Amino acid sequence: MRTRAVLVVLAVVAVVALAGCTLSAFDGTSTAENDSASAPAPAENGTLADPEEDVEGWENGVWYNESLPVNASDGLNESELALVVNRSMARVERVRNVEFDRRVPVSVISREEYADRQSGSGGGGETAATREAVRLEALFLVGERTDAQAEQERTRSASVQGFYSSSEDEITIVAPTSTPTVDEVTLAHELVHAYQFRGNIDVRFPRSPTRDERRALVALIEGDANLVDRTVRSHCDGAWSCVGHDAGSGGGDGAGDGGGGSDGGDGDGGGGDEGSVSAPRPNMGLYLLSYFPYAEGERYVAATKRAGGWEAVNALYADPPSSSEQVIHRTDDAAVDVSVPDRSDGAWTRLGDDPVVSGEADLATMFAATLYDDREGSVVSREAFLTRDDPIPITYGLEPSAGWAGDGLYAYQRDDGDTGYVWRLRFDDDAEAREFASSYRELLRYHDADRPSAGVFVVEDGPYADAFSVSVSGGRVTIVNAPTVDDLGGVHEPAGQRVAPAGHRAQLASDAVAMRGNATGLVTAPPRRGSA
Template identity: 40%
Template sequence: MTRRTLAVAFVALVVLAGCQSPAGTGGGAVETTTAPATSDFDYADPAGDTLGWEGGYWHNESLPVTVDDGLNETERDQVINRSMARVEQLRSLEFEEPVPVDVISRSTYRDEYTGSGNSSDAMATFDNVKFEALFLVGERNDSLSVQNSNRGSNVLGFYTPRDDRIVVIAESETPTIDENTLGHELMHALQFRNFQANFSSPTRDKANAHNGLIEGEASFLDSQYGDRCGAEWECATPEAAGGGGGGGGSIHLGVYMMKYFPYSAGSAFVEHVHSDGGWDAVAGVYDEPPASSEQVAQPEKYGSDQPRDVTLPDRSSDDWERVTPGGRAPHGEVGVGGLTAMFGYPAYEQDRHPQDAVLNPLNYGANGNIDQDSPFDYATQPVAGWDGEQLWVYENGTETAYTWRLAFDSDGEAREFARTYRQLLQYWGGERVDAQTARWRIPENESEFADAFRVTRSGNEVTIVNAPTTDDLDDVHSK
């Protein structure tokens, strides 16, 4: 469960929006005061364990720690115990046992946690074609490497359910700790200790749906945590910590947008559930998790608008074979998070013409500023009516292709998606070859997505066929 903090996300977003990043928030060099501390508050240790107290520290207690030069082991233990007290106070769930917290360097994190592991050839091919279908990573690049690079540069910490421990990524041996990040990961420990949170997620859409609950609840809570820092609580977070994840490296903003779905849309989803029934209602969602990322992006559809079971038969010639990696669904399903990234990436893709962007994916609040808790809008018009999909990957020797069928709630929404998709093809250099047969072609050297496409609509379904050349289209999927 990696955590890209909202502060990190906002830094990326302000770059996109062309504005300046706000100053970081947090405590000063040394904690000296705590807003809610009053003369009548009894800071004595309770007789037994109680909400809002952990390891000798109350949730609203000041700590004699020096922040800006990093936290030594003693200071780190103090901050961790107080953060546990704060999380259980906010969430009304008791930590029955301490949560181990390890600190590793960013180079260690890159070496040990961001490799592609033992990915099979089928998995690598499948993932590469899926990201190519989303116009995020072209044929000349490896999608797994791009995703790993994003994680290696921006993750500040994560919780591992298998080991029941938190790992903090540090830039020095005496690390600073962003308390929001720590609170977020501590919330994960409560989730996996108290609820059935080990969901089976065979596709990207199912993963975004389930993580929309898991990461959404943690993000919703760390937003409340952050609101209290500097207002009600002193927080052991240096000023510079608000500026990003550290470690340098470039961010692929399209991939970032897709992977950030659980944090952005999930936070709003959990807030919606919480506003109706409090934490008990949120806990109840673990028994019936969202069935699609659409239900997270549009909470009013949760529990009612179930995704359709889309079918896409294999109509390929003998030369083309489906690629079906093990350990997951044999087909792709990216959902509204992936589709939003597909349509939104051109707004921030730097090598072409951002002024010709297909849509602006940023979510603006009533004040006209980007909503920091839910910065992306994953319910834009081209994808809002999503109702299910299947994406199948094919290979013929070293050549690859795909077929993709997407269902929508209405004929009009399918028509809008197809129209926007053709606009996307044009952005990447696509030219209509034959209007009657709905064939398109992106010429070689026009962009990294040079290929042939057939885009058709039948009622409320859109079918996209991709192949190396227009002559190959019917071999990949005969009409």
């Protein structure tokens, strides 16, 4: 990879700032759950009677199925917002079978203000930024000439609908305009996060998790919230009146609660009304990457709930999934640790000791993203990625990425700023490894790669112009990337060439000079670090 402009990359979704996300490119339908519990009895004046004590489905004087005297057409004032929040809390209690012990503060900001807050908000330093940028390029999601941080910020600003901050114990709803409006479906999603992180659920956080482990835990967290908001949405399409939601369309608000002031879109609140500050078009590859916890997470949680109810879902938090593979396939298979010895020459420096673990979700995204760029064709078909007869419209369980058992990606950088990487992947068996390698070679050809020699590919032009080496050994696939074919060996010397690690080569050269003329002297490289 050639020199790139790298700032600090926006961090991956953190569990302390959980954001609702929409994927308005897809559309899914859902069926309301059976509402078997009895509704609250009406009082003599026609309103719903308050209970003698706090009960599930009632919060601060408001029942889950009450109509509210609010008019959202010009935004919500403070008292109206309080009523909507109370009703949404009651609805989460009703659907999720939980009880809030205190009110959750909620504020509303515009999408423009959110984008301004996010600008330059990444962290971790230059090395972390470069490692993240290399990872995104390896997945063919962000090209080497694109600022990875800015691209992530732009995509996130286009998709986020709201977020809960555990440090502030506050929900922030992102409205499409400066008018303070909310979508009750989004609000329900974020209220689930408030309940999760107020200590009501025993969440076990793994120590020093890999990126894929974090992604799996976030899938549980977001899947739980997504299942609740989908259920609330189905009621909003039926008997419940809902601010910020038009029955059947996902926009507007329900009858009896005022009108207007809503997001358009698919029911997650995507899009925007006329006159709003339009959200920038997202990078669809990054969009798909960030949407995994919502889609497969909901599918994972829904399957658990069907088997054992909400108690079974609560139990997941004490023993959460540890890889995206476990979420996708609902398996307990543990990922294998994958390492690669550093066989770079003196011109290249490995960035960090530990590899980045991408996981099956990232591999699936890498292939599925070809459905949404501006090139002809794709590596996977729409039929393989888009689902039918499923409330969740996409699947990350794709054939090319199935069988993943573990991976590790090491980033390298040269003094001139050029970067490269070594990416080793393990699969369940030899056939799965060959299938992945075949699809990966197809991905290279999709980006107009030539093949100058066996196992070597060159993309001459475009955002991913580089040289690639792809090799398969049993259930293992190794990919090496560098700016040119000549640089491939500098990033990762082939094992058969018996070249010493970079730190020993100067001494070896000196030894070789001293031994010239000695017919019996043999120059032998010292042992390598690690194993091939």
